[in-house]
Amino acid sequence: MIEIDDNARRAIANARALLDTMLASGWNEVCVTGVEGDYFLARQPGTVNPLLAAETVSVAVDPVSVPFGSTEIIKAPHVGTVAWLAEIGHSVAEGGAVARLTVLDETIDIPSTKAGTIAAHVAQVNDLAEFSTPLVELAS
Amino acid sequence: MAIKRLFIANRGEIALRIVRAAQALNMETVLAVSDADRDSAAARLVDRTVVLGPAQAARSYLDPRLVVHAAKASGCDGLHPGYGFLSERAILPRLCAANGIAFVGPEPDVIESLGDKIQARGMARAAGVPLVPGCDGVATAADARREGDKIGYPVLLKAAAGGGGRGMVIAHNGDEAEAGFHRASAEAVAAFGDGTLFMERFVPEARHVEVQLMGDGKGQVVHFGERDCSVQRRYQKLIEEAPCTAMPDHLRKQLHESACALAASVNYRNAGTCEFLFDVKRQEFYFIEVNARIQVEHPVSEMISGFDLVQEQLRIAGGAGLSVTQDQVSLTGHAIECRINAEDPARDFLPSPGRITRWSPPQGEGIRLDSHMSEGAMIPPFYDSMIGKLIVHAPTRDAAIDRLDAALADFRVEGIATTIGLHREIIAHPDFRANRIHTRWLEQVLLAERKGAAA
Numbered sequence: 001m002i003e004i005d006d007n008a009r010r011a012i013a014n015a016r017a018l019l020d021t022m023l024a025s026g027w028n029e030v031c032v033t034g035v036e037g038d039y040f041l042a043r044q045p046g047t048v049n050p051l052l053a054a055e056t057v058s059v060a061v062d063p064v065s066v067p068f069g070s071t072e073i074i075k076a077p078h079v080g081t082v083a084w085l086a087e088i089g090h091s092v093a094e095g096g097a098v099a100r101l102t103v104l105d106e107t108i109d110i111p112s113t114k115a116g117t118i119a120a121h122v123a124q125v126n127d128l129a130e131f132s133t134p135l136v137e138l139a140s
Numbered sequence: 141m142a143i144k145r146l147f148i149a150n151r152g153e154i155a156l157r158i159v160r161a162a163q164a165l166n167m168e169t170v171l172a173v174s175d176a177d178r179d180s181a182a183a184r185l186v187d188r189t190v191v192l193g194p195a196q197a198a199r200s201y202l203d204p205r206l207v208v209h210a211a212k213a214s215g216c217d218g219l220h221p222g223y224g225f226l227s228e229r230a231i232l233p234r235l236c237a238a239n240g241i242a243f244v245g246p247e248p249d250v251i252e253s254l255g256d257k258i259q260a261r262g263m264a265r266a267a268g269v270p271l272v273p274g275c276d277g278v279a280t281a282a283d284a285r286r287e288g289d290k291i292g293y294p295v296l297l298k299a300a301a302g303g304g305g306r307g308m309v310i311a312h313n314g315d316e317a318e319a320g321f322h323r324a325s326a327e328a329v330a331a332f333g334d335g336t337l338f339m340e341r342f343v344p345e346a347r348h349v350e351v352q353l354m355g356d357g358k359g360q361v362v363h364f365g366e367r368d369c370s371v372q373r374r375y376q377k378l379i380e381e382a383p384c385t386a387m388p389d390h391l392r393k394q395l396h397e398s399a400c401a402l403a404a405s406v407n408y409r410n411a412g413t414c415e416f417l418f419d420v421k422r423q424e425f426y427f428i429e430v431n432a433r434i435q436v437e438h439p440v441s442e443m444i445s446g447f448d449l450v451q452e453q454l455r456i457a458g459g460a461g462l463s464v465t466q467d468q469v470s471l472t473g474h475a476i477e478c479r480i481n482a483e484d485p486a487r488d489f490l491p492s493p494g495r496i497t498r499w500s501p502p503q504g505e506g507i508r509l510d511s512h513m514s515e516g517a518m519i520p521p522f523y524d525s526m527i528g529k530l531i532v533h534a535p536t537r538d539a540a541i542d543r544l545d546a547a548l549a550d551f552r553v554e555g556i557a558t559t560i561g562l563h564r565e566i567i568a569h570p571d572f573r574a575n576r577i578h579t580r581w582l583e584q585v586l587l588a589e590r591k592g593a594a595a
Contacts, residue, residue: 018493018521030195030521078193078203079210103209104235128213130191131175131200 143218150222274340357409497555
């Protein structure tokens with residue numbers, strides 16, 4: 001039997017409330033940092049816990065990608081202007097750049113989530129890509 | 141040149157407030173949103189939204205490069221930071237200036253120097269603004285007694301070398317000052333290797349009073365009266381009023397003059413608030429800090445002055461001068477604001493995110509609600525828990541309390557826990573009606589009584 005004190009009880013209540021909110025909203029992940037503690041919840045199949053992820057400057061750590069039939073759509077991990085897209089038919093290794101975004105004077109390579117071939121461009125160069133905007137379609 | 145297209149780098153009720161002010165001035169509006177705020181009330185009102193990043197604020201609202209890039213790429217020539225988030229980070233106006241965007245706020249150097257407590261105190265001293273009486277470099281017990289007698293008891297003795305409450309002692313008379321010196325100095329030596337102490341007057345029951353300012357950046361400053369924000373929990377304001385009826389007129393005049401002198405001395409531009417501690421017993425006020433932004437509680441000043449502060453912010457950022465002189469600012473009646481939070485006071489103010497199943501706000505003469513909520517709205521758990529501000533205006537403080545009580549009674553929210561009930565308890569308390577409150581009153585008196593009643 002584990003002794004549960006008030007703090008633990010509060011932490012459990014918080015986690016339950018967050019879980020309810022996540023399930024009601026349809027979000028895939030919830031990450032909250034606060035004075036009482038940090039929480040990270042994710043749906044199957046899970047994702048990188050940003051509370052544990054190291055800060056990076058020049059390479060996006062977690063490009064958003066969603067399976068789309070046998071292909072995968074790579075999405076913008078944050079807002080930025082599309083500066084370059086890998087050529088259609090070009091093969092990329094896992095972690096290889098599939099697109100490049102500029103944010104003010106900084107350029108950021110968007111890495112591929114897996115090895116594959118660029119099947120199509122979904123965005124255009126010079127577009128303002130918002131968070132989660134599809135950039136390229138990757139066939140594996 | 142007047143701003144044509146404004147970027148709003150904030151969320152919640154203040155984003156909505158800024159959008160409405162910009163639209164009243166015929167500006168186009170672009171709103172920064174996180175993934176969790178795509179469908180917010182402000183998002184539905186603007187010409188365009190730009191999704192910066194995921195719900196997590198550090199990767200959306202708190203990233204100055206993403207914010208300024210989105211503003212520039214969407215063709216905006218002005219940026220309003222609201223309050224909180226990046227509003228007092230000098231990097232935001234610096235990036236705006238480098239990218240040809242007018243920042244709605246003070247110069248970055250002014251934000252930086254006012255944000256530094258030591259520099260800000262120096263600026264206040266130079267402008268003749270009263271500081272909490274105190275002295276540096278107390279080296280012996282005899283010094284402590286002599287300085288304590290001079291400052292007036294009670295006094296606080298603390299380590300000159302460190303912070304964090306270590307080596308801190310409160311002394312109520314000369315004997316305690318001497319004994320306190322030995323104790324605090326020994327603790328300071330143990331903790332920091334330096335026994336030198338710093339002494340200042342301790343004000344156990346202070347009120348928090350602040351002056352609303354607007355400057356043109358060229359030395360002209362007008363004020364819109366003071367606010368009393370003494371109902372606080374853990375340094376968070378819950379209720380704000382204007383004016384501070386506990387302050388006599390001659391002191392009020394000095395308070396306004398002090399705040400304006402400080403702002404004018406740094407050629408302050410745009411909206412700002414000068415905060416003071418008001419020692420009611422001694423009838424003195426002391427400088428705390430300047431908040432270089434529009435504040436949550438600005439509506440109470442708008443209600444008593446009939447002046448739209450956010451529209452004035454936008455005009456000044458567009459290069460206009462102040463649209464009113466001090467003589468044209470006339471303050472009438474009394475206004476009170478309650479911050480309504482999605483928190484459960486019965487469970488130690490635990491945040492209560494979720495979906496609002498019923499939202500039926502009060503309406504009527506002298507009632508204003510600044511809120512981004514509606515029936516069916518979702519309160520995401522990522523940000524602060526404020527869901528709205530209920531503001532009332534009436535000819536007198538008593539009439540304003542009555543109006544507020546009726547408005548709170550009419551305010552029905554279901555689906556989440558809120559602080560509406562607590563606000564009714566606060567304003568029904570005899571101490572609140574008699575205006576016998578101070579910054580620790582809520583925790584020491586009302587919440588303590590509540591706890592006692594529950595036990």
